[in-house]
Structure formats: structure tokens, C-alpha cells
Amino acid sequence: xxxxxIGLLGCGTVGxxxxxxxxENKNLISSRVGADLILRRVADIDVKRDRGLTFxxxxxxxxxxxxxxxxxxxxxxxxxGGEGIARELILRAIEHGKPVVTANKALLASQGDVxxxxxxxxxxxLAFEASVGGCMPIIKALRESLVGNHIKSMTGIxxxxxxxxxxxxxxxxxxxxxxxxxxxxxxxxxxxPTLDVGGFDTAHKLAILACLAYGTGMNFKDIxxxxxxxxxxxxxxxxxxxGYKIKLLAIxxxxxxxxxxxxxxxxxxxxxxxxxxxxxxxxxxxxxDAVGDILLYGHGAGMMPTASAVISxxxxxxxxxxxxxxxxxxxxxxxxxxxxxxxxxxxxxxLTHYYVRFSALDQPGVLxxxxxxxxxxxxxxxTVHQKGRKTSGSVPIVMLTHLSKEAxxxxxxxxxxxxxxxxxxxxxxRIEDEDG
Amino acid sequence: xxxxxIGLLGCGTVGxxxxxxxxENKNLISSRVGADLILRRVADIDVKRDRGLTFxxxxxxxxxxxxxxxxxxxxxxxxxGGEGIARELILRAIEHGKPVVTANKALLASQGDVxxxxxxxxxxxLAFEASVGGCMPIIKALRESLVGNHIKSMTGIxxxxxxxxxxxxxxxxxxxxxxxxxxxxxxxxxxxPTLDVGGFDTAHKLAILACLAYGTGMNFKDIxxxxxxxxxxxxxxxxxxxGYKIKLLAIxxxxxxxxxxxxxxxxxxxxxxxxxxxxxxxxxxxxxDAVGDILLYGHGAGMMPTASAVISxxxxxxxxxxxxxxxxxxxxxxxxxxxxxxxxxxxxxxLTHYYVRFSALDQPGVLxxxxxxxxxxxxxxxTVHQKGRKTSGSVPIVMLTHLSKEAxxxxxxxxxxxxxxxxxxxxxxRIEDEDG
Numbered sequence: 001x002x003x004x005x006i007g008l009l010g011c012g013t014v015g016x017x018x019x020x021x022x023x024e025n026k027n028l029i030s031s032r033v034g035a036d037l038i039l040r041r042v043a044d045i046d047v048k049r050d051r052g053l054t055f056x057x058x059x060x061x062x063x064x065x066x067x068x069x070x071x072x073x074x075x076x077x078x079x080x081g082g083e084g085i086a087r088e089l090i091l092r093a094i095e096h097g098k099p100v101v102t103a104n105k106a107l108l109a110s111q112g113d114v115x116x117x118x119x120x121x122x123x124x125x126l127a128f129e130a131s132v133g134g135c136m137p138i139i140k141a142l143r144e145s146l147v148g149n150h151i152k153s154m155t156g157i158x159x160x161x162x163x164x165x166x167x168x169x170x171x172x173x174x175x176x177x178x179x180x181x182x183x184x185x186x187x188x189x190x191x192x193p194t195l196d197v198g199g200f201d202t203a204h205k206l207a208i209l210a211c212l213a214y215g216t217g218m219n220f221k222d223i224x225x226x227x228x229x230x231x232x233x234x235x236x237x238x239x240x241x242x243g244y245k246i247k248l249l250a251i252x253x254x255x256x257x258x259x260x261x262x263x264x265x266x267x268x269x270x271x272x273x274x275x276x277x278x279x280x281x282x283x284x285x286x287x288x289d290a291v292g293d294i295l296l297y298g299h300g301a302g303m304m305p306t307a308s309a310v311i312s313x314x315x316x317x318x319x320x321x322x323x324x325x326x327x328x329x330x331x332x333x334x335x336x337x338x339x340x341x342x343x344x345x346x347x348x349x350x351l352t353h354y355y356v357r358f359s360a361l362d363q364p365g366v367l368x369x370x371x372x373x374x375x376x377x378x379x380x381x382x383t384v385h386q387k388g389r390k391t392s393g394s395v396p397i398v399m400l401t402h403l404s405k406e407a408x409x410x411x412x413x414x415x416x417x418x419x420x421x422x423x424x425x426x427x428x429x430r431i432e433d434e435d436g
Numbered sequence: 437x438x439x440x441x442i443g444l445l446g447c448g449t450v451g452x453x454x455x456x457x458x459x460e461n462k463n464l465i466s467s468r469v470g471a472d473l474i475l476r477r478v479a480d481i482d483v484k485r486d487r488g489l490t491f492x493x494x495x496x497x498x499x500x501x502x503x504x505x506x507x508x509x510x511x512x513x514x515x516x517g518g519e520g521i522a523r524e525l526i527l528r529a530i531e532h533g534k535p536v537v538t539a540n541k542a543l544l545a546s547q548g549d550v551x552x553x554x555x556x557x558x559x560x561x562l563a564f565e566a567s568v569g570g571c572m573p574i575i576k577a578l579r580e581s582l583v584g585n586h587i588k589s590m591t592g593i594x595x596x597x598x599x600x601x602x603x604x605x606x607x608x609x610x611x612x613x614x615x616x617x618x619x620x621x622x623x624x625x626x627x628x629p630t631l632d633v634g635g636f637d638t639a640h641k642l643a644i645l646a647c648l649a650y651g652t653g654m655n656f657k658d659i660x661x662x663x664x665x666x667x668x669x670x671x672x673x674x675x676x677x678x679g680y681k682i683k684l685l686a687i688x689x690x691x692x693x694x695x696x697x698x699x700x701x702x703x704x705x706x707x708x709x710x711x712x713x714x715x716x717x718x719x720x721x722x723x724x725d726a727v728g729d730i731l732l733y734g735h736g737a738g739m740m741p742t743a744s745a746v747i748s749x750x751x752x753x754x755x756x757x758x759x760x761x762x763x764x765x766x767x768x769x770x771x772x773x774x775x776x777x778x779x780x781x782x783x784x785x786x787l788t789h790y791y792v793r794f795s796a797l798d799q800p801g802v803l804x805x806x807x808x809x810x811x812x813x814x815x816x817x818x819t820v821h822q823k824g825r826k827t828s829g830s831v832p833i834v835m836l837t838h839l840s841k842e843a844x845x846x847x848x849x850x851x852x853x854x855x856x857x858x859x860x861x862x863x864x865x866r867i868e869d870e871d872g
Binding site: 028141294307319323338 | 468573580
């Protein structure tokens with residue numbers, strides 16, 4: 001049987017999962033591919049750690065460059081992560097004409113232009129299914145399954161840490177801080193959680209998906225990104241009373257001459273399947289002109305689910321090698337000469353529904369003043385909820401708006417916040433609700 | 437730009453959708469494939485009907501064989517359906533060395549051995565994504581995305597007609613007959629609904645999926661199949677009280693030396709995402725050893741969603757043609773020499789939970805007699821629900837069992853039914869509940 005030699009760079013959690021699948025499911029993979037996928041070299045700085053796996057002598061080494069330079073290696077799997085050494089090794093592998101599999105969303109979302117350009121110029125396959133949504137086949141869906149569809153929108157829960165924390169706040173009425181601490185204790189959040197809870201990891205993933213969906217270049221830094229640290233049990237409770245759950249969503253919409261792309265906590269109706277995606281799970285709804293809505297759901301992170309996506313890519317490339325084919329599918333879903341710059345729609349111009357919670361003095365005329373200012377900006381109120389009177393101090397006033405323009409909402413809120421009858425800055429949460 | 441010539445056989449609902457996508461999304465498809473997909477010939481017995489499309493002169497003809505025999509046609513799309521002429525045309529196309537795209541689940545599930553063998557011997561691509569789950573990329577998931585996973589189980593809602601009818605019975609407390617009539621009036625059910633409501637269409641699809649998942653041959657006729665015609669609002673109401681919804685499910689499980697495969701109405705817990713799949717939508721959960729559970733959801737039928745899957749296959753094959761590749765992925769997910777016969781587990785041997793509704797005389801000792809017989813067969817009762825006394829006549833007694841063997845349940849029910857204190861044959865509905 002033919003052999004494909006694999007070089008694995010980085011043997012941390014996901015790398016170990018990849019090695020485990022290549023070793024333990026070897027016969028299964030061979031029976032499907034018609035070739036043996038051999039884990040020929042594994043590079044990691046820590047060669048002593050017990051990974052629960054037995055490598056043949058000489059397989060596990062410390063020098064990643066040696067793996068990339070080994071002429072007998074057919075495919076490089078980059079599992080180091082980050083934008084430093086990983087970038088250099090990927091570019092070096094491409095330079096050597098070796099196809100690459102990576103899950104490195106941070107690198108692709110910020111330096112994709114360099115990496116994809118290098119791979120395209122060399123005509124090298126670069127696969128990155130595991131970079132978004134773990135085991136959910138979202139990259140394959142966009143590049144292959146939905147190939148005949150104009151993608152109208154995508155709405156996804158793409159970060160398991162945030163979804164775990166929001167589920168905790170919701171189920172246990174915990175504060176963000178204690179939910180985060182629990183997530184960290186249970187291994188669902190990093191010691192420095194900024195990348196996840198700040199929404200940046202979700203923005204990385206959205207940038208990659210938007211490139212594939214719309215045939216544009218996109219840097220995650222241009223995507224409006226708001227994290228979950230200000231979500232309170234109180235807002236979750238109100239949200240629930242209105243029939244909504246709060247999720248950190250990646251949202252993008254195609255407006256033809258502009259792309260809407262944003263990441264922020266969002267209220268979605270109970271009957272939206274995404275609202276039932278709990279814990280560390282991920283899901284995404286993609287809307288296409290022919291398919292209507294499709295949804296994919298699964299583990300968006302973790303050793304084995306992510307490894308499964310890496311193996312899927314590795315097999316795809318192995319099949320190309322066995323067939324003597326390169327670049328069978330364009331890297332970014334569109335032929336390179338069809339990729340153009342589509343501007344991002346400024347956040348100010350988006351139209352959506354809003355939840356706003358004011359903290360106001362409980363005295364006559366307050367509601368009328370707030371409503372008046374909203375009205376001046378053309379913002380129409382759908383629902384108002386005001387808690388019963390207290391003897392003193394402020395009370396929460398909660399409003400849901402009809403479809404409004406972000407710029408108008410921001411201006412109105414600034415004006416309202418300046419009133420001496422209103423306390424802290426109001427809480428604003430966007431709503432995605434087609435029937436809203 | 438290179439051209440791929442397409443011959444479409446059958447221009448009914450889905451065929452028209454395929455033609456529409458090839459014509460209206462032509463530029464989009466070209467920008468992704470790097471070639472023009474030309475709808476060169478369309479064969480349909482009805483050339484007069486207004487399909488809302490303008491074909492070039494000479495494209496629409498009546499003779500399907502002429503399309504198959506045309507040496508300029510690169511890919512044949514078979515949208516005729518059924519097991520007669522469609523079978524002959526597919527085999528003839530394969531004989532001519534032409535790759536084929538089809539959505540013909542009935543044919544593949546009953547004569548797949550002939551069709552796949554012919555294609556494999558000729559080394560011809562035969563693609564059938566649209567045969568299961570409409571636009572959900574389930575075939576691609578099994579053949580490509582989950583390629584490194586042992587598939588442990590699959591649980592799916594694969595027939596939109598049944599799901600629509602069950603949703604109606606559930607939401608509106610309609611009888612099966614009136615829900616079916618409404619489904620027919622709204623175009624969600626055929627005039628002869630047997631194929632759908634009898635569960636046979638779902639069994640066709642399960643047979644195809646099981647072949648791909650486990651590397652075995654399977655004829656749908658060997659799958660235990662029970663339709664939805666006996667589902668009543670009363671059982672749906674009880675089901676709901678116990679926290680379950682009733683769905684027509686395709687279920688398969690890998691037991692290593694045997695495959696469990698069955699189609700029947702099934703109770704699933706509210707927190708199972710499948711229980712929230714309503715109306716004519718489809719969804720499937722696939723469990724793999726690495727991925728855990730993934731779920732796909734979308735329109736399982738209809739003109740454009742099904743056409744989208746056909747276009748996905750057509751593009752896959754076009755990419756193979758452009759790359760000069762054939763049989764890049766084995767037709768049935770495994771290399772042909774790895775496909776073996778794995779026996780189906782007899783229904784009698786399955787272990788699951790059961791809902792049983794007895795209609796019994798309301799007199800002392802009845803419950804004890806029923807429970808006694810169940811106990812004799814080793815069936816342990818989890819919950820009993822008995823309605824308040826009536827002055828005369830029978831009352832419903834509802835029981836949920838712990839994990840029990842089908843053969844034992846059937847024997848016990850036969851014995852109970854023979855008692856003169858029990859009226860009509862009891863209603864039995866299987867439950868899928870991991871926590872049950």
C-alpha cells in the first residue's frame with residue numbers, strides 16, 4: 001500500500017490528539033484512503049512529557065525545522081499556534097513545496113494575506129478546517145457544499161469558553177467573574193482569558209469565514225468586537241423574560257457593496273436553535289440563496305474534536321497527493337483573481353434591534369424624557385419594562401427597540417446618559433430576531 | 437475559460453432548481469470553480485411547461501438517451517427518480533464513462549450494489565449528496581469530514597413530510613388523518629403518502645448512510661421500519677408530560693459485529709436538539725469516537741435546497757475533471773476491498789427504553805397484574821401514570837420502562853394483551869434517552 005509521510009509540528013493538546021488518531025485509527029484511515037498515513041516525525045520542545053502514546057524511536061524530536069526540511073515528509077501539520085515560529089515554519093514548508101494543515105486561526109486572521117499568497121503562488125494546498133469551529137465541517141461547507149449559493153449571512157457561536165461562561169451565568173446566576181473562575185478551574189478557559197472572553201478569538205474565526213463566504217480579504221482587526229465581561233445575571237434575567245437568550249455571536253451579512261461583520265453578546269429568541277447550544281459547544285447558521293438556513297453544531301475545541309478536523313484535512317491532501325493533484329479547490333473558496341476588497345460596513349450604519357437598560361431616578365417624567373430623546377432620533381420602542389417604585393435611589397428601565405440604526409441609538413444614549421436623572425451608562429445589547 | 441458540459445435528465449421540481457442555479461448563479465459558480473458549467477442539454481417528456489427559465493434553442497429535448505449518448509456531455513445529472521428508466525440511464529452513462537450525479541435514494545437503497553459496482557469497475561465518479569437530507573452535507577461529512585472517526589451512531593430526522601405532520605399533530609392536536617390532509621394541501625405530502633409516512637423514504641436514506649458510515653452493504657428492505665400513522669395527540673400529550681417529543685427517527689448504532697438500524701416514531705428529550713427541529717426541516721446527529729456528537733440541520737427537501745446539494749456534487753466532479761482525476765474518494769467512503777457484510781442486529785435484540793400505553797379496565801388489581809407480567813420478563817418500570825377513575829369503561833395506564841430488550845417487551849405485551857382486563861392492543865413507542 002502507498003505511504004504518505006506526515007510531519008507534525010507541536011505536540012501539545014491538539015497535536016497529541018492528531019498523533020493519537022493517526023496511530024490508533026490507522027487501519028480505519030487506511031481502509032478509507034487506500035494508503036497508510038505514517039506519523040514520520042513529531043517536533044516538540046518537550047520530548048519527555050507522557051502523552052499516553054508510544055512513538056517509534058527517532059520520531060519525536062525537538063527541531064521543528066528539521067521536520068519541515070525532511071525531503072521524505074509529504075505533509076506538514078502545524079499545531080504550534082501563534083504568529084511567530086509557526087508563521088516561519090509554514091512559509092518554509094510552502095517554500096519547499098510541502099502542503100500544510102493548520103488550525104492557526106490567529107495567524108490566518110491577521111496574516112492570511114501573506115500565507116495564502118505564498119501558498120497560491122506555489123500552488124500548494126493549505127488546509128485549515130480546524131481553525132474554525134473545531135470538528136464542525138464549516139470550511140468544507142463554505143468551500144464545497146454551498147459552492148452554488150450566494151451566502152447571505154452567517155450567525156455563529158464560535159467560542160466554547162464564552163458559551164460555557166454565559167451558560168453558567170444563565171443557569172446559576174453567577175457573576176461573570178465567578179463563572180470565569182469556574183471555567184478556568186475546569187479547563188474551559190485560559191489563565192489569560194482575554195483572547196476568548198474579549199471576543200477576539202471569535203473575530204479571528206469570523207474573519208476567516210467571511211473571506212471564504214464572500215470572496216474578500218478581511219483582517220480580524222477591522223471587525224467590531226465586544227466581549228462578554230459586562231454581561232450580568234440581571235440582564236440575562238430580563239432577556240429571558242422577553243423570550244431571549246444571550247450568546248456571544250459572530251454575525252456577518254452580505255449587503256452586496258459592503259459586508260457587515262461584528263462580534264458581540266447578542267439576544268436571540270428561544271426558538272432559534274442557537275439559543276439551545278449550551279456549555280462549551282459551538283454552532284453556526286449559514287444562510288444561502290438556495291439552501292435557506294443550514295446549521296452545523298459540534299465541539300468547537302478540545303483535543304479529539306479538533307484533531308478530527310485536522311485528520312480530515314490531512315486525508316483531503318493525501319487524496320490529492322495520491323491522485324497527483326494540487327490546488328483542486330481554491331484556498332479561499334474563490335479563484336484568486338475573483339477575490340476583491342469588499343468594504344466592511346461601519347458599525348454606525350447597521351440596522352438591528354436593541355435591548356437597553358437604563359438606571360434612572362424613580363421620579364415622574366423620567367420615562368417620558370428618555371422616550372422623547374429616543375423618538376427624536378427616530379428610534380421606535382417596542383416594549384418597556386419598568387420595575388416597581390422604590391422609596392429612593394434608581395430603578396432599572398428596560399426597553400426593546402424596533403429596527404434602529406446603530407448611530408442613532410448611540411447618539412440617543414449619549415444624550416440620555418448626560419441627563420441628571422440617569423445614573424450609570426446604560427447597558428446596550430443587540431438583538432437578532434427576524435420577527436422582532 | 438474551460439467549459440464543463442452538463443446533461444440534465446428530468447426537469448421536474450428539483451431538476452428545474454438545478455437548471456435555475458446553473459443559469460442564475462453561473463458567474464458565482466465560475467468564480468469558484470475556475471470553469472464555466474454549461475447546461476448543454478435538458479431532457480424531459482414535458483418540453484412545453486413553463487419553468488420560469490429560458491433555455492437556449494435545442495437545449496430542452498424529450499430524449500434522455502440522446503443526452504446520455506452525447507459525446508460532448510461531461511457530466512450527467514439524473515433527476516428522473518424511480519428505479520426503472522433512471523437505473524438504465526445511469527448504467528448507460530457509466531458505460532460511456534460519464535460521471536453521474538443523482539438524488540435517487542430509492543434506487544441506491546435497493547439496487548446500490550449494481551449501481552456502485554458498475555461505477556467502481558469503470559472508475560467513474562457517482563455522487564449522491566442530494567439523496568439524503570437535501571442540502572445538509574451529510575454524505576460529505578461521512579466520506580470526508582469524519583474520515584478519521586469510527587462512527588458509533590447516527591440519529592436523524594430525515595423525512596420532512598413526517599416531521600411536518602408530527603409537528604402539526606403536536607402543535608394543533610390534530611389527528612394523523614387531518615394533519616396528513618393539511619400536509620397534502622400545502623404540498624408537503626404526496627397524493628400517495630405511503631413512501632413518506634410509512635417510513636420507507638427514511639429507511640432508504642438510513643441504508644445509504646449506514647453503508648457509508650460502517651463500510652457495509654445494506655438494503656433498506658432489511659431495516660425495521662414503522663411509520664407515523666398510529667401516532668395520536670393523546671400519546672403526544674403524555675410524551676410531553678414526561679419531557680419528550682415524538683419524532684420519526686432513523687437510528688443506527690455500531691455494535692462491532694452487528695449494526696443496529698431501525699426507523700420508527702421515537703420519543704426524545706426536550707433538551708435534545710433534534711426535538712426542536714420542527715416543520716419540514718431535517719437534522720441528524722452523528723456520533724464519532726473523536727468528534728463526540730456533531731449535528732447537521734437544514735431543509736431536507738424542496739426545489740432549491742436539494743438543487744444546492746446537486747450543484748455541490750456537480751462542482752466536485754467538475755473539479756475532478758479539471759484536475760484529470762477520477763475516483764479520488766471511494767464511492768462508499770471505504771475502499772471497495774474493505775467493504776464487508778456486517779449483519780443487521782435483529783430488532784428483538786435491541787436494548788432501549790419504552791413508552792407503553794395500556795387501555796385497561798379500571799378495577800383493583802389491574803396495575804399489579806400488568807406490572808407482574810412485565811416483572812416476569814425482567815422489564816423494570818421507571819414511571820407509571822394512571823388517570824383518575826371513571827365510573828365505567830377503560831382507563832389509560834402509561835408506563836416508561838428502564839432499558840429493556842425488545843423481545844422481552846414484545847412477549848410481555850402479548851401476554852398482557854391477552855388478559856381480559858386489557859382492551860385494545862397497547863401502544864408502544866421507543867425512547868432514545870441517554871439519561872433515561
